[in-house]
Amino acid sequence: MTQVDHTRMANAIRGLSMDAVEKAKSGHPGLPMGAADMATVLFTQFLKFDATATDWPDRDRFVLSAGHGSMLLYSLLYLTGNADMTLDQIKQFRQLGGLTPGHPENFHTKGIETTTGPLGQGISTAVGMALAEKMLAAEFGKKIVDHHTYVLASDGDLMEGVSQEAIAMAGHWKLGKLIVLYDDNGISIDGPTSISDSVDQVKRFKACGWAAEKIDGHDQAAIAAAITRAQKSSKPTLIACRTTIGFGAPHKAGTNKVHGEALGADELKAAKENLGISLEPFSVPDDVLKAWRAAGSRGAAARQEWEGRLGELGSRKRAEFERRLRHERPASLAKAVRAYKKELLEKPMTAATRKSSEAVIEVIAGAMPMEFLAGSADLTGSNNNKAKSATAFSAKTPKGRFIHYGIREHGMAAAMNGIFLHGGFAPNGATFLVFTDYARPAMRLAALMGAGVVYVMTHDSIGLGEDGPTHQPVEHLAALRAIPNMRVFRPCDAIEVAECWELALNRIDGPTVLALTRQNLPQLRTNAPNDVPCAAGAYELVAAQGEAKATLFASGSEVEIAVAAQKQLAERGIASRVVSVPSLELLLAQPEAKRAEIIGNAPVKVAIEAAVRWGWDAVIGQDGEFIGMHSFGASAPAKDLYKHFGITAEAAVNAVLKRVS
Numbered sequence: 001m002t003q004v005d006h007t008r009m010a011n012a013i014r015g016l017s018m019d020a021v022e023k024a025k026s027g028h029p030g031l032p033m034g035a036a037d038m039a040t041v042l043f044t045q046f047l048k049f050d051a052t053a054t055d056w057p058d059r060d061r062f063v064l065s066a067g068h069g070s071m072l073l074y075s076l077l078y079l080t081g082n083a084d085m086t087l088d089q090i091k092q093f094r095q096l097g098g099l100t101p102g103h104p105e106n107f108h109t110k111g112i113e114t115t116t117g118p119l120g121q122g123i124s125t126a127v128g129m130a131l132a133e134k135m136l137a138a139e140f141g142k143k144i145v146d147h148h149t150y151v152l153a154s155d156g157d158l159m160e161g162v163s164q165e166a167i168a169m170a171g172h173w174k175l176g177k178l179i180v181l182y183d184d185n186g187i188s189i190d191g192p193t194s195i196s197d198s199v200d201q202v203k204r205f206k207a208c209g210w211a212a213e214k215i216d217g218h219d220q221a222a223i224a225a226a227i228t229r230a231q232k233s234s235k236p237t238l239i240a241c242r243t244t245i246g247f248g249a250p251h252k253a254g255t256n257k258v259h260g261e262a263l264g265a266d267e268l269k270a271a272k273e274n275l276g277i278s279l280e281p282f283s284v285p286d287d288v289l290k291a292w293r294a295a296g297s298r299g300a301a302a303r304q305e306w307e308g309r310l311g312e313l314g315s316r317k318r319a320e321f322e323r324r325l326r327h328e329r330p331a332s333l334a335k336a337v338r339a340y341k342k343e344l345l346e347k348p349m350t351a352a353t354r355k356s357s358e359a360v361i362e363v364i365a366g367a368m369p370m371e372f373l374a375g376s377a378d379l380t381g382s383n384n385n386k387a388k389s390a391t392a393f394s395a396k397t398p399k400g401r402f403i404h405y406g407i408r409e410h411g412m413a414a415a416m417n418g419i420f421l422h423g424g425f426a427p428n429g430a431t432f433l434v435f436t437d438y439a440r441p442a443m444r445l446a447a448l449m450g451a452g453v454v455y456v457m458t459h460d461s462i463g464l465g466e467d468g469p470t471h472q473p474v475e476h477l478a479a480l481r482a483i484p485n486m487r488v489f490r491p492c493d494a495i496e497v498a499e500c501w502e503l504a505l506n507r508i509d510g511p512t513v514l515a516l517t518r519q520n521l522p523q524l525r526t527n528a529p530n531d532v533p534c535a536a537g538a539y540e541l542v543a544a545q546g547e548a549k550a551t552l553f554a555s556g557s558e559v560e561i562a563v564a565a566q567k568q569l570a571e572r573g574i575a576s577r578v579v580s581v582p583s584l585e586l587l588l589a590q591p592e593a594k595r596a597e598i599i600g601n602a603p604v605k606v607a608i609e610a611a612v613r614w615g616w617d618a619v620i621g622q623d624g625e626f627i628g629m630h631s632f633g634a635s636a637p638a639k640d641l642y643k644h645f646g647i648t649a650e651a652a653v654n655a656v657l658k659r660v661s
Contacts (some may be wrong), residue, residue, distance in 0.1 A: 004291035006125070006220045008276075009044065010036040012079055012284045012292065014248060015277040017071035020093035020661065022262045023281070027094060030245040031069030033150060033271075034217070035183045037573035041223040043076055043182070044295040046231075048147060051081040051296030054111040056057065057301070057325055057423065061113050061129050062148045065122025066154035066183060067103040068260065073112065074100045079289065080296030081109045083461070087282060105270050106421070107449055114421055115449045118441055120160030123180060124411055125442075126151045127166045128418020128427075130178035130236070131403075136424045138398035139370060140321055142308045148231065151180040155193050158182065158201055162250040162441070164208075165411025169234045171209025174395035178236040179227065182216065185245040191256050196608035205238040206271065217241025248275040318384050324371050325423040327452060327508040336367040337502045341495055341528035348523035349451045349494040353516040353556070356494035358384035365389055365401075372505075373425040374456075375403030377412050382518075383430035385456045409435045413442035413571045416453045420446075426505055430456035432464075433515050434473040436480060443511060446486040452508035460490065460515040463557050468635030476613035480513055481585050489534070489582050490515040492541075492559035495525040496582055499534040517557045519638050524559060524580075537586025538579050538598050542566060546575040550604035550656045553619055555581045558608040558627075565608075565652035572653075574660055577602065588618050603657045610647050625655035 016033035043049075048060040064073045071093065077085035084099055092098035099109045103117030113129070116122035130149040137145035153374075157163055170178055182201060186193050205212040213232045215222040223241065230237035244259030249271040263271060272279055310318060323330070340363045349356060363373050365387035374385045386402045393400030405412040409431050416427040436443065436457060446453050463470045480488050487510060489500040497516070504512035524541060533539035538553070542563060550569065554562040560576045569576045579598060581587055587598060599605075605620035607613075608627040616626055627647055634641060642648060 004287055008288050010040040011275050011277050012288050013075045016075040018268055020071050020090050021519045022268050024094040025262050028068040028260050031066055032072035034185050034243040034245045036224050037218045038181050041220055046227050048299055050299040053303055056303050060146050061149040062120045063113050063118055063126040064153045065117030065151050065157045068529050070104050073104055077111045079292035081293045105420040115428050119156040120162040123151050123153045123157050124162050124166035124414035125418040127170045129422040130175040130417035132419045132422035133655040134398050148266050154183050162410045165408035166284045167208045175236045176234045179230045180238045182240045183243055184240045185243045186246045187256050189259055196428050202240055207542045211235045212238040214240045215242035221344055250274050268562045272310040325371050329506055330368055332367040336363050337498055344494050345528055349524050351517055352520050353497050354384045356497040357516050359385050360498045371426050373401055373427045375405050375407045375429045377405045377431040378407045379431055383456055383458050385430045409438035413439035417446050417451050420451045420453050428454035428456055433457035434471050434474050436476055444483055446511040447483050450509045454504045455513045457513055458516045459518045460632040462641045463517055463519040463638045466635055469632040471632035474629040475612050477611045481615050485510040488513045490554055490556035491582050492524055492580050493521055493523045495528055496534055499532045521557055534582045537583040538581040541580040542576040542578040544575040548575050548577045548602040549660050550576040551600050551602040552606050553579045561649050562608050564649035568653045584615055597648055604656050606652055606655050608652055627651050
């Protein structure tokens with residue numbers, strides 16, 4: 001491995017981690033101290049990477065799922081020669097403006113593959129990365145795509161329910177290049193894990209189709225042998241590494257006292273003396289640093305050889321590979337969507353927007369057949385997001401472009417993050433809008449990371465009908481709109497659906513929700529300009545005949561209600577305008593002048609949406625009229641529900657009449 005003793009290299013991780021946490025008076029020193037041996041073996045003997053090229057497409061991925069142990073990763077980045085991770089950055093651990101935040105953030109620091117912190121997310125995201133590797137290798141060949149995904153996971157990661165969804169999928173898909181090192185230290189914040197958990201993780205993973213074994217996590221030879229076996233397996237592998245949390249701390253090692261707080265000056269001094277580490281803060285012996293830097297550069301030759309193989313690809317195939325890794329959409333997409341919108345003008349479509357979406361997906365799949373990667377959490381026939389041409393992905397059909405995730409909304413959303421972060425695909429996943437409750441943690445991380453994934457969320461309101469309030473989302477649009485960098489589209493007809501799909505696919509700096517109906521809707525748009533009105537979040541769908549006394553704002557299925565109300569008001573001699581609002585947050589993000597133009601200055605403003613009012617006051621004002629939900633729904637046919645809850649054209653008309661003298 002190296003002429004420098006393994007223990008001294010591992011102790012460099014321990015020393016830096018202890019010092020950084022002590023200086024910050026905040027952090028988690030226990031995991032880096034306990035996991036340093038397995039990390040040293042992995043990074044010096046197995047991990048394929050080049051510290052000078054953190055975006056090398058065929059690098060191995062390393063995911064620190066136990067994100068609270070972030071100093072382990074920061075230490076490794078510094079020691080291996082990551083240009084951005086200087087010793088000064090290590091010293092700025094958990095400080096404002098530094099590259100070493102409390103939990104790893106991939107958008108913040110080069111060399112970090114994904115944002116972790118919420119336990120269970122890292123291992124679940126890694127499943128998506130390994131899935132993307134398997135599919136991309138099947139398409140472009142192992143000379144171009146042939147790498148592993150390694151995960152360092154903690155007890156907490158494996159206790160979180162999302163991990164069960166993720167490992168079940170990985171085992172079913174036979175993701176043999178996924179290797180999880182489980183830091184089996186038996187300690188959580190509250191104390192020994194035995195006070196709350198008695199799961200045999202090795203048996204659990206084996207039951208899910210994994211290879212799994214237990215080893216001594218401080219035994220260099222045992223760690224290396226286990227990883228070697230894992231690399232040869234056709235199954236994903238769990239290596240349960242029995243370690244001592246806070247290894248080397250004479251009084252706190254093996255206890256929860258070293259989990260989430262600084263050691264303290266006395267224990268830090270004693271730990272360093274016990275381990276043979278210099279008492280000088282943040283010091284790494286020259287020969288140890290040199291050995292670590294050699295480990296960081298040893299992958300340069302492999303990267304250069306890979307670049308040579310990439311250059312040998314045909315120019316067209318190479319350009320396709322590189323374009324897809326950039327998440328750059330083909331020019332054919334915009335052309336196909338424009339042509340489709342013109343078709344809709346000639347042959348208007350009356351359909352549920354989930355069915356309109358299905359039609360658009362056929363167009364999209366024709367324009368980008370290999371990168372458009374759809375899936376559903378066991379609701380394929382209801383979500384309507386499977387193209388007719390798409391075959392199902394499986395362990396035996398890695399070129400399949402539709403994924404049956406099973407009833408695993410959270411695991412699906414986390415895996416999609418990993419697929420996007422890996423590169424090469426435009427992932428979308430589907431379920432009912434109400435079940436974003438199950439997917440929300442991963443959706444929030446997608447927004448935080450700026451991952452351009454698309455969520456096809458059907459059955460978007462009480463309009464789904466008889467399934468009742470457990471399945472009828474009333475607060476979900478508001479909750480999703482409240483997530484920073486999350487974009488929510490609720491299109492009103494087939495043309496808006498096409499535009500919103502195009503906008504969603506072209507957005508690669510954040511996630512998009514498409515909220516789609518179960519009930520049929522008429523096509524209301526009568527034009528399809530080359531520009532995309534939905535891009536502003538809202539636009540005037542029907543102008544007023546004369547000076548507008550009222551503006552009716554609505555989204556999705558309620559735009560039809562607004563149009564009907566406008567006609568009834570016109571019969572009473574009251575001019576009004578209809579503004580379709582497919583994306584409330586996009587409207588509010590427009591420059592002030594543009595926003596004011598769309599909202600207009602009509603004295604009466606009415607918003608109509610079969611959901612709660614939250615968010616609409618920014619458009620209609622606190623004194624504006626709102627026609628929508630003020631409670632949970634009920635079980636009945638959709639038309640009866642709209643009448644029962646007062647979401648009708650008549651209600652909108654009455655709201656205007658009481659304000660117009």
